[in-house]
Amino acid sequence: MSSHEQADVAVIGGGPAGLAAAAEAKAAGASRVLLLERDDRVGGILNQQVHDGFGTKVFNEALTGPEYAAIYEDRVNEREVETWLKTHVINVTKDRLITVHSDKGLRTIEAGSVVLSMGCRERTRGAIGTAGTRPAGVFTAGAVQNYMNVRNLAVGRKVVILGSGDIGLIMARRLKLEGAEVVCVAEILPQPSGIGANLVRCLEDFDIPLYLSTTVVEIHGKSRVTGVTLAEVGPKMGEKKGTRRFIECDTLLLSVGLIPENELTNKIGIITNPVTTGAVVDDSFRTSVPGIFSCGNVLQVHDVVDYATMESEKAGTAAAIWATTGKLPDADIKVSAGAGLRYVLPATISGTDAVDFTMRSWREEHDQSVIFKSGGEEVRRLRMPHMEPAGMIRVRVGKGRFRRIVNNELTVEVGA
Amino acid sequence: MPDKFDVAIIGGGVVGCAIARELSRYQLRVVVLERAADVARGTSGKNSGVVHTGINVPTGSRKAALNVAGARVFEDFCKDLDVPFDRVGKVIVALEEDQTPDLESLMARGIANGVPDLEIIDSATLKRMEPNISGAAALNVPTAAIACPYSLNIALAESSAEAGVEFMLNSPVTAINGDEGDFQITTPGGTVNAALIVNSAGLFSDKIARMVGIKRWRIWPCRGEYVILDKRAGSLINSMVYPVPPKGGAGLGVHITPTTDGNILLGPSADYTNDADDVRTTPKIRRQLLKEAAEFLPALSPRDVITAYSGMRPKLVPSKVGGFGDFVLEEVPEQLGMMNLVGIESPGLTASPAIADEISGWVRERIPAKKNSNFKGKWTAVDRVRDETPEKIDALIGEDPAYGEIICRCEMVTRKEIIDSINNGLEATSLNAIKYRSRATMGRCQGGFCGPRIIDLLIENGHSPESLTLTGGDSWLFLGSVEDLRKGRTREAVEAGN
Ligand SMILES: Cc1cc2nc3c(=O)[nH]c(=O)nc-3n(C[C@H](O)[C@H](O)[C@H](O)COP(=O)(O)OP(=O)(O)OC[C@H]3O[C@@H](n4cnc5c(N)ncnc54)[C@H](O)[C@@H]3O)c2cc1C
Ligand SMILES: Cc1cc2nc3c(=O)[nH]c(=O)nc-3n(C[C@H](O)[C@H](O)[C@H](O)COP(=O)(O)OP(=O)(O)OC[C@H]3O[C@@H](n4cnc5c(N)ncnc54)[C@H](O)[C@@H]3O)c2cc1C
Numbered sequence: 047m048s049s050h051e052q053a054d055v056a057v058i059g060g061g062p063a064g065l066a067a068a069a070e071a072k073a074a075g076a077s078r079v080l081l082l083e084r085d086d087r088v089g090g091i092l093n094q095q096v097h098d099g100f101g102t103k104v105f106n107e108a109l110t111g112p113e114y115a116a117i118y119e120d121r122v123n124e125r126e127v128e129t130w131l132k133t134h135v136i137n138v139t140k141d142r143l144i145t146v147h148s149d150k151g152l153r154t155i156e157a158g159s160v161v162l163s164m165g166c167r168e169r170t171r172g173a174i175g176t177a178g179t180r181p182a183g184v185f186t187a188g189a190v191q192n193y194m195n196v197r198n199l200a201v202g203r204k205v206v207i208l209g210s211g212d213i214g215l216i217m218a219r220r221l222k223l224e225g226a227e228v229v230c231v232a233e234i235l236p237q238p239s240g241i242g243a244n245l246v247r248c249l250e251d252f253d254i255p256l257y258l259s260t261t262v263v264e265i266h267g268k269s270r271v272t273g274v275t276l277a278e279v280g281p282k283m284g285e286k287k288g289t290r291r292f293i294e295c296d297t298l299l300l301s302v303g304l305i306p307e308n309e310l311t312n313k314i315g316i317i318t319n320p321v322t323t324g325a326v327v328d329d330s331f332r333t334s335v336p337g338i339f340s341c342g343n344v345l346q347v348h349d350v351v352d353y354a355t356m357e358s359e360k361a362g363t364a365a366a367i368w369a370t371t372g373k374l375p376d377a378d379i380k381v382s383a384g385a386g387l388r389y390v391l392p393a394t395i396s397g398t399d400a401v402d403f404t405m406r407s408w409r410e411e412h413d414q415s416v417i418f419k420s421g422g423e424e425v426r427r428l429r430m431p432h433m434e435p436a437g438m439i440r441v442r443v444g445k446g447r448f449r450r451i452v453n454n455e456l457t458v459e460v461g462a
Numbered sequence: 463m464p465d466k467f468d469v470a471i472i473g474g475g476v477v478g479c480a481i482a483r484e485l486s487r488y489q490l491r492v493v494v495l496e497r498a499a500d501v502a503r504g505t506s507g508k509n510s511g512v513v514h515t516g517i518n519v520p521t522g523s524r525k526a527a528l529n530v531a532g533a534r535v536f537e538d539f540c541k542d543l544d545v546p547f548d549r550v551g552k553v554i555v556a557l558e559e560d561q562t563p564d565l566e567s568l569m570a571r572g573i574a575n576g577v578p579d580l581e582i583i584d585s586a587t588l589k590r591m592e593p594n595i596s597g598a599a600a601l602n603v604p605t606a607a608i609a610c611p612y613s614l615n616i617a618l619a620e621s622s623a624e625a626g627v628e629f630m631l632n633s634p635v636t637a638i639n640g641d642e643g644d645f646q647i648t649t650p651g652g653t654v655n656a657a658l659i660v661n662s663a664g665l666f667s668d669k670i671a672r673m674v675g676i677k678r679w680r681i682w683p684c685r686g687e688y689v690i691l692d693k694r695a696g697s698l699i700n701s702m703v704y705p706v707p708p709k710g711g712a713g714l715g716v717h718i719t720p721t722t723d724g725n726i727l728l729g730p731s732a733d734y735t736n737d738a739d740d741v742r743t744t745p746k747i748r749r750q751l752l753k754e755a756a757e758f759l760p761a762l763s764p765r766d767v768i769t770a771y772s773g774m775r776p777k778l779v780p781s782k783v784g785g786f787g788d789f790v791l792e793e794v795p796e797q798l799g800m801m802n803l804v805g806i807e808s809p810g811l812t813a814s815p816a817i818a819d820e821i822s823g824w825v826r827e828r829i830p831a832k833k834n835s836n837f838k839g840k841w842t843a844v845d846r847v848r849d850e851t852p853e854k855i856d857a858l859i860g861e862d863p864a865y866g867e868i869i870c871r872c873e874m875v876t877r878k879e880i881i882d883s884i885n886n887g888l889e890a891t892s893l894n895a896i897k898y899r900s901r902a903t904m905g906r907c908q909g910g911f912c913g914p915r916i917i918d919l920l921i922e923n924g925h926s927p928e929s930l931t932l933t934g935g936d937s938w939l940f941l942g943s944v945e946d947l948r949k950g951r952t953r954e955a956v957e958a959g960n
Contacts, residue, residue: 150866167907171769180771186910199940201940224948
């Protein structure tokens with residue numbers, strides 16, 4: 047191998063999560079911090095998100111994706127984090143030996159701690175199994191966003207969108223504004239998967255119909271897409287007889303979910319949560335393997351970048367402390383998701399500091415509360431005017447509250 | 463291009479290209495006419511990739527003879543062409559005790575066909591060989607192997623092109639006139655003259671035959687769907703796992719087959735259809751495949767499915783009749799000078815070297831030819847970083863930094879491999895041409911990450927966005943720029959430059 051290097055903290059993935067983690071690791075006293083990014087620039091998925099709406103929580107203003115990323119890129123540079131671009135991490139061991147592939151050859155890095163922030167990728171046609179022929183013109187929404195916003199390429203003129211995820215909704219608006227005909231958005235679930243605000247500003251404002259409990263049952267066209275067949279589905283996702291209809295289009299956009307890029311995580315043998323598919327972490331964002339941390343979309347899919355940033359800053363700080371002192375508070379209190387919640391993060395906490403819990407609800411709820419309980423008693427309750435599966439919920443619990451915890455267990459649930 | 467060829471091969475599948483390679487050993491003017499935008503777009507790119515031993519075909523048939531002859535040379539055939547090959551072996555599993563007699567009759571036929579090393583193993587031995595498979599007994603076929611079918615097809619074509627064979631892609635044959643010694647073959651791009659014709663048009667070989675008045679064959683397309691599993695499921699099996707073939711069925715039953723790239727295939731199904739091009743995939747069959755495979759391999763998870771595809775069997779016997787149809791390799795009195803290869807269904811991939819040998823003989827009986835000094839016994843594909851040792855990868859990056867940039871992260875394909883694939887010897891430029899040469903876009907993200915980067919490289923290498931296609935023809939990818947969309951320009955107008 048060409049060379050062998052050492053670092054206090056190595057951060058894998060230079061999206062907003064990795065940028066924030068690397069900047070804070072440096073601020074927290076790590077002397078050599080490496081940020082490893084396979085692309086030719088940092089910023090991750092934000093580079094293609096030219097719409098605004100980023101930074102409303104952190105900066106109190108609505109920035110575009112690239113503007114938001116630039117702030118953190120500057121911070122990383124000011125703090126003298128070493129950024130290695132076009133550097134693909136191909137392996138990480140339990141003892142934190144990292145192998146990277148780049149035009150400088152294969153190199154290894156021995157890191158005091160490692161932050162995993164590889165982001166996520168989109169679910170594709172193959173993974174959802176849409177029937178029909180295999181023509182050109184079937185794209186994931188993120189890929190179209192990339193073609194349009196980064197490469198100035200238009201993929202088609204008459205578009206059907208399958209899935210009501212946020213990228214799909216944002217692309218519906220973008221395509222419409224650029225003169226394409228967006229025939230409809232079809233969503234298999236009885237409720238949309240994107241956040242409510244996007245439904246209004248991307249669909250309703252542009253008269254784009256959203257069909258719920260509806261899916262594409264067949265793709266037509268031998269060379270290029272010529273149309274799709276839509277059908278309604280019942281409560282068990284089975285096709286309803288007699289509801290098929292053909293819609294002519296030249297493009298099908300898929301916005302059917304994101305899959306965290308946990309290949310490296312799994313290869314290391316880190317324990318993961320079957321719901322998020324990301325690592326199981328404590329309130330320092332430590333995984334089950336000592337010295338390895340995880341944050342950002344690879345840990346849980348975020349709909350608001352600000353929260354990804356905040357969680358990653360914590361992870362970066364913790365990674366630096368671990369690398370320089372070998373010490374972080376033990377996290378012995380087990381946290382579990384109770385009624386109404388799909389998951390809650392972190393899985394364990396120390397109780398020595400305030401914790402920002404993140405979670406998602408199963409259903410849309412109005413005027414309900416998120417309730418933290420230990421030994422059957424309430425520890426904290428927060429009234430939520432509105433909850434939806436598409437919107438991550440973030441609740442801060444101060445350290446004083448943790449004094450009420452008994453038996454080292456804490457449950458979080460949705461209740462009246 | 464010469465104004466007259468000695469031989470025109472119609473169809474650039476594995477059979478047509480194996481013949482082209484065999485003929486390229488001689489000083490013959492050979493052209494391959496292929497209707498698609500690349501070779502390996504027909505059945506040859508969409509099958510199980512199994513090098514069959516010959517236990518499944520009736521003793522004494524042409525299928526049996528060509529299968530066994532092909533299997534014998536297949537490993538060297540792949541080695542010479544730098545094509546992935548792996549002798550993983552096969553177990554044919556009897557789920558219940560009452561299927562054991564079927565195993566015995568399969569074994570008897572295998573022995574009669576000259577297949578070596580067959581043995582019936584008990585349930586415990588099977589468990590030792592395949593810990594995740596349960597069965598009452600199995601027939602162990604250790605000489606069965608797998609190979610990468612489309613890599614073979616492409617290597618055959620590119621090595622022949624290098625030795626002087628002409629390839630005309632996007633050239634569907636629509637009419638044939640003239641006679642032996644002076645055929646005129648019509649394609650949309652113009653007429654090609656040739657002395658002899660080899661009809662290796664696969665699913666359309668009956669239609670090509672009909673163009674010269676041969677009406678004796680009819681192809682009944684029979685679709686076989688597969689699902690492909692993620693590499694993380696690849697370690698569930700060590701060898702191929704087959705059921706006892708269903709009686710009177712159109713195929714060998716749903717089998718679980720490793721690929722040379724470490725994925726697993728489940729399939730194929732068998733459904734007759736009227737349209738040979740209708741290679742659709744359906745959720746119904748997907749569920750059925752997963753269910754049938756799970757009977758052998760309970761550890762299978764639907765979550766591991768990364769994509770699906772279909773291949774089409776060129777059956778010579780309609781579904782109502784059923785039963786065995788043999789390979790046809792015939793020159794018939796209705797039209798001399800034309801060799802027809804019809805009904806080349808499974809094990810056609812395995813038999814392809816043997817078929818090529820036979821057809822080369824037929825050609826040279828009619829047109830004697832000297833050896834071609836441009837023919838190379840060994841041909842190498844692009845260096846594949848993913849198959850190399852760390853030291854070799856380092857050395858490759860030292861030679862060319864383009865090996866240091868991973869474009870397709872799922873399959874570990876570098877920029878250098880993509881560029882080499884773009885500059886292939888057949889001048890095939892579709893996205894799929896790059897996919898099948900480099901494996902880029904074939905992994906779990908199915909091109910989500912590398913798609914745009916490959917497009918960049920195509921554009922950097924001189925292709926306009928409007929001219930890019932998925933599979934050639936009308937399978938365009940981009941209308942033009944965002945401005946073109948806004949201004950309501952059609953793609954044709956953008957491409958024509960107005
Ligand atoms: C489609 C979409 C729309 C969104 N819209 C909004 C919005 O409007 N407002 C808002 O506030 N938030 C939005 N978000 C949320 C926000 O963009 C994400 O939460 C945030 O980008 C997550 O950051 P990340 O760093 O975890 O992931 P990413 O941005 O995906 O970055 C991951 C980085 O890791 C790199 N990487 C991965 N593997 C490796 C490896 N092996 N070696 C080296 N590098 C590697 C990748 O190249 C990438 O640069 C949106 C998210 C998505 C997906
Ligand atoms: C589901 C399935 C599984 C199989 N599994 C195996 C296996 O495991 N092992 C094995 O040994 N065999 C297997 N086979 C069989 C094997 O794939 C075929 O026998 C082999 O690929 C046939 O090759 P070919 O060149 O004859 O046909 P094709 O690959 O179909 O080539 C014919 C070519 O002709 C072209 N063409 C058609 N019409 C025209 C025209 N008018 N003008 C110009 N070109 C034209 C087509 O585009 C095509 O490229 C399988 C087949 C199927 C369907």
